[in-house]
Amino acid sequence: MTATAEPEVGRARLRKEDARLITGRTTWTDNVQLTGLLHMAVLRSPMAHARIRGIDVTQAVAMPGVLVVLTGEDLAAEQGSLPCAWPITEDMKAPPAPALAVDQVNFAGEAVAVVIADNAYRAVDALAAIDVDYDELPVVLDMNQALAEDADLVHPDLGTNKSATWVFDSADAGSGGDVEQAIADAEVVLERTFRQQRLIPAFMEPRSVVCDPSNDMFTVTSATQIPHILRWMLSAVLGIAEHKIRVIAPDVGGGFGGKLQVTPEEVLCVLAARRMGRPVKWTESRTESMLCAHHGRDQIQKITLSARRDGTVTGLKVELLADMGAYLRLVTPGIPILGAFMYNAIYKFPSYRFVCTNVFTNKVPTDAYRGAGRPEATFAIERMMDELAAELGVDPMKLRQQNWIKHEEFPFTTVAGLTYDSGNYEAATARALELFGYDALRAEQAERRASKDPVQLGIGISTYTEMCGLAPSRILGALRYAAGGWEHASIRMLPTGKVEVITGTSPHGQGHETVWSQIVADRLGVPFEDVEVLHGDTASSHKGMDSYGSRSLAVGGTALVRAADKVLAKARTLAAHMMECDEGDVDFTAGQFSVRGTGTSRALGDVVLAAHVAHDLPDGMEPGMDADATFDPDNFSYPHGTHLCAAEVDTQTGQVKIRSYVAVDDVGTVVNPLIVDGQVHGGIAQGIAQALFEEAVHDEDGTLTTATLADYLVPSAADLPSFTTARTATPATSNPLGVKGVGEAGTIASTPAVVNGIIDAVRHLGVSDIEMPCTPERVWRAVRGSSDGGSTAPEAAGGLGSIDAQGGQS
Amino acid sequence: MIPAEFDYQCPSSVDEAIRMLADAGEDAKVLAGGQSLIPVLRMRLAAPSVLIDLSALTELTGVRDDGDSLLIGAMTTHYEVQRDHLVHEHARLLFAATNTVADPQVRHRGTFGGSLAHADPAGDLLAPVLALDAVMIIAGPNGRREVPAAEFFVDYFTTALAPDELLLDVRVPKCSGWGAHYEKLNRVAQAWSIVAVAAAVQVSGGAITQARVGLTNMGSTPVRARAVEDALVGQPATPEAINAAAERAAEGTSVGDDYKENLARVLCGRALTSAVTA
């Protein structure tokens, strides 16, 4: 065994998993073939809200190849209710959530029947032969209307469309003052309303499930981010003993939170396989994916910010409406709450209040989507800082500098009660300004304004932070989340010295196999190639909390480091025994144990073999050289950074072009810079997509009109600028690697940078807000509306302007 | 997404294709590059019982010089049109528009004739074909006929082609030495036009002697901007004259959408400006 020459941590390695992922020569769930495999197709409701009067399956059952057609009534006794693991308040209202609708459908796309056939084509063919008799009910789509006195109800049994109200108040929590007082006393008060449009996660691999009921087990292969949680929840929902369920998440092609779910189709596949006694597969079409996999965002944010005339912020009040859709899925109610701790962001607000009202509508349920609550929060505060700068007539970056936490003030406990362990906003910002050419762009902007150039230039700033590395279990408990936030890893040293790493995280495109190998290679002094990472199978990786919330490295990586340290500790004891010296005299470097001050040494591989054969172990030592570790963090991690966007707005067509984009991120220690860059690039692309392109649109009947990728505009590289990325690094103090997490940072940071840039380009034309996505038409109307002297948009959030301390309009 | 069941036939001559179409009746569909038809089948918006694949009909591919005109075979792919030197020389407008169609993958499969037969008013090749006064050469059980572009496009996704007819070739009058430009506004690279303007102008001695302007997605069919053409002819090729003419781009359209009308005017000005300098 040779030691690696340069340290693996920090090395820009190509990903070892890429060849098989890119060529598709791997175990994507839909690639799974089993003897006797049956196929499931799902009939979906075209109605957003209706009672089911009857379902006639006689014709469908008679179609060639069809074995059975199942309706909600057939499964009512066994299908249970899909789980919601985050009851955010004691009195939260939650409707039953059947996998297959029984007597009522509550969103267009909800499953109403399944066909099981001998091939996938015949299963789909038979769907058209099922006759469902619906009785239409009034459709509830708008959150404000849903909360009105005499509103139609999504779930009449609940008596209201309001699921829960969740409040954080710094005065009550003791983490700050009373925001109402701050507002009353303020010299400047700004109130704005922003809309976080509904987004579709649009992961590349459609969802797919195979359930094999043979061998006295249910082996469920699923394109999921959460094999461990899925196993637990399937057992809870269906009453199948947990040890009789094995879940495999093979290679999974993307998720972005969209596969952090226990889906109706997973439950239905298990039930169908149980009934038929044969394996059953379901793979969705792209349109099914867009129509019924959970959506993200969809909030209305009313923000009130108070400040002094000198620019010092004094208070922040956030009033949210969050659209749950028709049901509460796995963590639906908690998503907006994850944002609650982030509205104050990097700024020293002395008082803060957050109130979120969760609302039912007849739409697809919402749930986690890259950033989950934090992009919404970051958007709102970063837009508000620009609004305040405009109101006060000061440079928006100077205003931020004036209010942010200084690097010497860390660790800093915020008004939302979190303790930011480390960070340096000054350093990241200085680097970003330099790379961007801030002053030159401001000069060009002034020129274009003066010459009334049809193409105006704007500069958008986002000095973001976020909380990730989910999560300290006791905090999750305090937030009424049903599970813990720890992570597990184990290391098995094989007799030949090769290393098997087992992780409880569940990668779906992030590159854990590469990064985990790099960490272990350094720690144990073994070659990168000698490490194999096993994941995503509850039979081999028996314990874990899976991958989401930028947690895998900060939490799972830490568990891995601890497991490696346990291996080394045991190996050191054995090495001392083998070299007949005192353990205290043993050094370990580059894979070799040596006796200090002598030429005696033993390679780790020799020690591992000695442990394996166990011919001569110290008294009481168990054979073998394996170790487990479970790590529960005691804080989140807080990546931060400064993103700058130069946006060109064509005032004649409304089209926005991003001319340059600089991202300087501080994600702590970087294990693999190439992977970090990839995460940042993809994240920025997704955030820009929210700012400019993507929106799930429903018509007045509640039908999704953006159910194909021709209608739901996911941008490609051709639509995006070349990003300039750089990093500063203040290591996290909450874990031994000093890592902070990078999975969501780009998405969280970029949306406000882009929208701030657009507004900055046209603010002098009287525009103070444009609803997302900022389509050419919306931008054109905003520009034209204001130059006509009218308001920018019906909601004209900016139109409220500033309210003076006496509460009068100024 | 899984299409409904269909039969597949692959004729080796135009005559055989016409026979197969006649035999199959109304329920047959012609398959060219499949870039529009296959999505329609997979989403089950159509379920023809027979697909007649034209891919073996090599006589329908390629661009030929036919005196005053070019003859472009219906099965010529977008990629082939983009690379053809005759098109570069005599039909630059078509070249310019084809460059903006979709992405390289789609351009390698999708065909010129398929685009026109599909007749999506947001498709990029219809307005140039209309502006250039092209003529469609069509074959059916009763022989061949020619239909000018102005009569070929009937409505959304509807042409003068009968179900038993094939589009064989398109005759495009040469515009050698003209300046041309296709100005397209779309939201992401592979998306269709919100509005686009196809402009070709002949400039002689600093004056515009002929002008052709077509609009994409400003109605249920491509639209000829006659008012702009009339306003240009005889004018000096100056920004003032061009902008004044472009102001009339939306005249005679009936989309009833002030944003799209604005785009027609703005993009028309830009298309003409580029065309006179091209």
Ligand SMILES: Cc1cc2nc3c(=O)[nH]c(=O)nc-3n(C[C@H](O)[C@H](O)[C@H](O)COP(=O)(O)OP(=O)(O)OC[C@H]3O[C@@H](n4cnc5c(N)ncnc54)[C@H](O)[C@@H]3O)c2cc1C
């Ligand atoms: C992602 C994507 C993006 C696209 N973006 C654009 C764009 O920006 N601009 C644009 O203009 N187009 C775009 N297209 C469409 C593309 O140009 C297609 O190539 C074109 O619309 C159809 O050509 P085809 O050869 O694929 O025809 P097919 O799909 O095979 O056929 C289309 C229709 O025409 C009929 N047909 C085909 N050939 C004949 C014939 N010779 N005689 C009679 N009937 C015939 C077929 O029966 C069918 O009804 C896009 C397509 C995709 C998939």
